[in-house]
Amino acid sequence: MLYDLIIIGGGPAGSAAAVYAGRKHLKSLMLVYEFGGQSIVSEDIQNWIGTVSLSGQELAKNFKKHVETYSKDFVVIKEGEKAIKIEKDKDIFKIKTDQNNEYVTKTILITTGSNRRKLKIEGAKKFENKGITYCASCDGPMFAEKDVAVIGGGNAGFETAVQLLAYAKSVTLLDIEENYKADKITIDKVLANPKMTGISNAEIIKINGDQFVTGLIYKNKKIGEEKTLKVEGIFVEIGQIPNTETVKNLLELDEYNRIKIDFKNQKTSLEGIWSAGDCTNVLYHQNNIAAGDGVRALEDIYLYLHAK
Numbered sequence: 001m002l003y004d005l006i007i008i009g010g011g012p013a014g015s016a017a018a019v020y021a022g023r024k025h026l027k028s029l030m031l032v033y034e035f036g037g038q039s040i041v042s043e044d045i046q047n048w049i050g051t052v053s054l055s056g057q058e059l060a061k062n063f064k065k066h067v068e069t070y071s072k073d074f075v076v077i078k079e080g081e082k083a084i085k086i087e088k089d090k091d092i093f094k095i096k097t098d099q100n101n102e103y104v105t106k107t108i109l110i111t112t113g114s115n116r117r118k119l120k121i122e123g124a125k126k127f128e129n130k131g132i133t134y135c136a137s138c139d140g141p142m143f144a145e146k147d148v149a150v151i152g153g154g155n156a157g158f159e160t161a162v163q164l165l166a167y168a169k170s171v172t173l174l175d176i177e178e179n180y181k182a183d184k185i186t187i188d189k190v191l192a193n194p195k196m197t198g199i200s201n202a203e204i205i206k207i208n209g210d211q212f213v214t215g216l217i218y219k220n221k222k223i224g225e226e227k228t229l230k231v232e233g234i235f236v237e238i239g240q241i242p243n244t245e246t247v248k249n250l251l252e253l254d255e256y257n258r259i260k261i262d263f264k265n266q267k268t269s270l271e272g273i274w275s276a277g278d279c280t281n282v283l284y285h286q287n288n289i290a291a292g293d294g295v296r297a298l299e300d301i302y303l304y305l306h307a308k
């Protein structure tokens with residue numbers, strides 16, 4: 001069976017594209033390791049447009065149901081199956097999976113997302129989603145009038161601080177290095193806010209808490225002194241690891257291993273492959289954005305298949 005399209009991934013980007021593929025009657029296959037994507041662990045998602053509040057598990061169930069409803073005879077769903085290799089042979093792509101299956105297709109949409117780099121210190125696992133979070137625009141409002149910390153002094157850390165300053169009583173940004181990596185203009189602007197404190201050379205040693213986070217202990221790397229910071233929220237921004245291993249020899253990636261795309265239409269560097277969501281070199285990472293990117297890709301794929 002030669003598919004029109006194979007979608008890899010079942011987060012918001014892949015699921016949105018699959019709904020459109022079904023409704024547009026594209027003969028498609030969806031390889032989904034797990035429906036829902038990164039926010040599946042979230043207890044309360046408050047910014048999925050059209051739904052005031054739902055858990056990550058509910059979001060995942062809704063994605064699956066929505067795709068199944070419109071898949072009919074057009075979208076075959078392979079859940080729990082991972083793409084491990086992609087090859088191009090003239091105008092046809094072959095995808096091999098971890099279940100020893102091989103599928104052939106005219107086009108591919110990659111929506112494999114990313115994983116957040118996590119703190120590997122005492123208390124980090126225990127307090128995940130109990131004060132430790134990875135998304136200011138998702139969870140920031142829950143920390144209104146509270147003291148919070150941001151870990152990481154790159155652009156993502158400073159952008160997170162900017163968002164938190166709108167709600168929090170105070171924001172302390174800690175970076176392990178002497179110098180912050182963010183743009184100077186951003187650093188100066190953010191640190192000028194009276195609610196903001198920046199601490200460099202700070203190695204996080206431990207997260208304190210009972211049921212929820214109550215603070216953290218950090219060590220000044222230069223003088224070895226340990227200090228406790230009392231905070232109720234800790235926003236970790238120490239990098240993302242995009243799931244792009246399978247395409248690293250096939251597609252152009254940026255310096256962070258994210259797939260480079262044409263922002264007009266989600267096309268990658270190789271004709272016949274599109275990509276959307278957090279595995280691409282876009283600036284912002286949100287469910288709504290990933291879903292929109294997935295739809296943009298699908299519209300372009302549809303046009304490509306029918307105008308060819």
Ligand SMILES: Cc1cc2nc3c(=O)[nH]c(=O)nc-3n(C[C@H](O)[C@H](O)[C@H](O)COP(=O)(O)OP(=O)(O)OC[C@H]3O[C@@H](n4cnc5c(N)ncnc54)[C@H](O)[C@@H]3O)c2cc1C
Binds near residue numbers: 009
């Ligand atoms: C803890 C947390 C909470 C968040 N909360 C919110 C929130 O409240 N609101 C919000 O807007 N955003 C939130 N985000 C951000 C949001 O989850 C992401 O921006 C979004 O999930 C990106 O969607 P995506 O489809 O690009 O990729 P992902 O969600 O990462 O999905 C990737 C998909 O690909 C599959 N996959 C990966 N590799 C393979 C493979 N080789 N073969 C087959 N399948 C594969 C995965 O199983 C998954 O289905 C949160 C992020 C985190 C980490």
